[in-house]
Amino acid sequence: MSQPIHIAIIYNEPTVETDNGREFAFNAGVEHAHHGVWVSAAREHGKIDLSEVGVIEEKEDIQSALRAIGYETSIFNMSDDLDRFLAYLKAMQPDVIFNMVESLGDDAIHEMHVAGIYELLGISYTGSGPLTLGMCLNKARTKEMLMFNGIPTANFKLVGDASTLSEQHLEMSFPIIVKPSAEDASVGIDNNSIVYNFPDLVKRTDFIVKKFREAAIIEEYIEGRELNVAIIGNNPPLVLPISEIDFSGLPADYPKIVTYDAKWMDGTKEFEGTKGVCPAMLPLDVEHEVKDVALRAYKLMACRDYARVDIRLSKQMKPYVLEINPNPDLSDDAGYFRSVKTYGLSYAEAIGKIVGFAVDRRIEKKRS
Numbered sequence: 001m002s003q004p005i006h007i008a009i010i011y012n013e014p015t016v017e018t019d020n021g022r023e024f025a026f027n028a029g030v031e032h033a034h035h036g037v038w039v040s041a042a043r044e045h046g047k048i049d050l051s052e053v054g055v056i057e058e059k060e061d062i063q064s065a066l067r068a069i070g071y072e073t074s075i076f077n078m079s080d081d082l083d084r085f086l087a088y089l090k091a092m093q094p095d096v097i098f099n100m101v102e103s104l105g106d107d108a109i110h111e112m113h114v115a116g117i118y119e120l121l122g123i124s125y126t127g128s129g130p131l132t133l134g135m136c137l138n139k140a141r142t143k144e145m146l147m148f149n150g151i152p153t154a155n156f157k158l159v160g161d162a163s164t165l166s167e168q169h170l171e172m173s174f175p176i177i178v179k180p181s182a183e184d185a186s187v188g189i190d191n192n193s194i195v196y197n198f199p200d201l202v203k204r205t206d207f208i209v210k211k212f213r214e215a216a217i218i219e220e221y222i223e224g225r226e227l228n229v230a231i232i233g234n235n236p237p238l239v240l241p242i243s244e245i246d247f248s249g250l251p252a253d254y255p256k257i258v259t260y261d262a263k264w265m266d267g268t269k270e271f272e273g274t275k276g277v278c279p280a281m282l283p284l285d286v287e288h289e290v291k292d293v294a295l296r297a298y299k300l301m302a303c304r305d306y307a308r309v310d311i312r313l314s315k316q317m318k319p320y321v322l323e324i325n326p327n328p329d330l331s332d333d334a335g336y337f338r339s340v341k342t343y344g345l346s347y348a349e350a351i352g353k354i355v356g357f358a359v360d361r362r363i364e365k366k367r368s
């Protein structure tokens with residue numbers, strides 16, 4: 001019998017703010033706690049970023065699925081320690097890496113560099129390559145690429161200093177949404193993110209630039225429905241049933257957007273009032289157009305294996321791409337799997353497909 005294939009699930013333990021400064025979630029005792037405990041800790045102290053600790057559950061969901069398929073698995077926490085990581089790879093020589101690393105040393109730009117290490121070592125890994133990961137993290141550059149290639153996305157400007165904004169030269173229409181330019185998972189998005197006039201735009205932009213110490217993206221607000229398009233595979237990629245965020249449960253005066261609280265803070269009005277629905281009920285022609293736009297964006301950014309494209313529909317039902325998420329959240333309860341399950345695949349089947357793409361690349365590489 002041939003050796004079972006060894007899949008190493010590689011992730012980087014997130015850090016949380018504690019009384020002793022920033023510590024790995026594991027050291028801070030977050031790892032073994034129930035999710036509800038993190039939510040209350042986050043609410044009480046504002047110290048834990050729930051969008052980051054999600055990986056703790058995610059890697060275990062993935063390991064169970066891979067084991068059920070019959071792969072040999074190991075989980076490795078990089079702990080921001082490159083030497084230890086390289087020693088691990090040398091000692092274990094995994095056949096394939098299931099890549100869950102989103103940052104190193106709290107810096108998301110290293111997501112692409114870690115994928116670069118796999119490339120340099122010639123190890124096959126799941127998900128997108130370094131260029132795609134880096135490019136999609138840069139939302140403004142991504143939007144430029146979309147625009148250049150005729151894929152609709154909202155008008156925007158990148159603003160590094162709010163005092164440089166000029167009402168005369170704005171050439172954008174209100175309302176405008178103000179976002180950090182290099183965060184994800186709705187970090188920096190709250191009920192005050194949408195502004196309706198120039199003085200508020202300057203104020204909010206200044207707030208975001210100072211808070212995140214990065215440029216803000218100011219973007220025309222697309223008023224309308226919000227859709228997530230999950231895509232799986234490569235030759236050709238398959239667009240799964242469209243998922244929609246239903247905002248109808250939000251109080252009337254709340255903006256209809258996915259804020260940080262809506263995404264992560266169980267128990268808030270935002271969380272309770274925004275529900276994922278799949279499949280989205282859309283006129284057939286709109287469904288086709290949305291899927292086509294999402295697929296074009298996936299191919300343009302050279303996404304690989306799996307990705308999620310976030311889209312807003314204007315009131316006229318025209319799709320605008322908000323962003324492309326290569327390597328999106330793969331926890332069992334994440335939005336990606338609403339589409340997977342509606343399509344008719346189980347969690348384990350989809351994880352099996354994703355890892356299968358990387359296994360095939362390994363076989364191709366060995367042949368060549």
Ligand SMILES: Nc1ncnc2c1ncn2[C@@H]1O[C@H](COP(=O)(O)OP(=O)(O)O)[C@@H](O)[C@H]1O
Nearest residue numbers: 154184185186187219220221222257258322323
């Ligand atoms: N131009 C826009 N028009 C309408 N809503 C937007 C726009 N940009 C962002 N949003 C809202 O903000 C949320 C987060 O923005 P997004 O660009 O997807 O960043 P993130 O990477 O944090 O998910 C979106 O899910 C959407 O609800």
Ligand SMILES: [Mg+2]
Nearest residue numbers: 185186310323
């Ligand atoms: Mg998004």
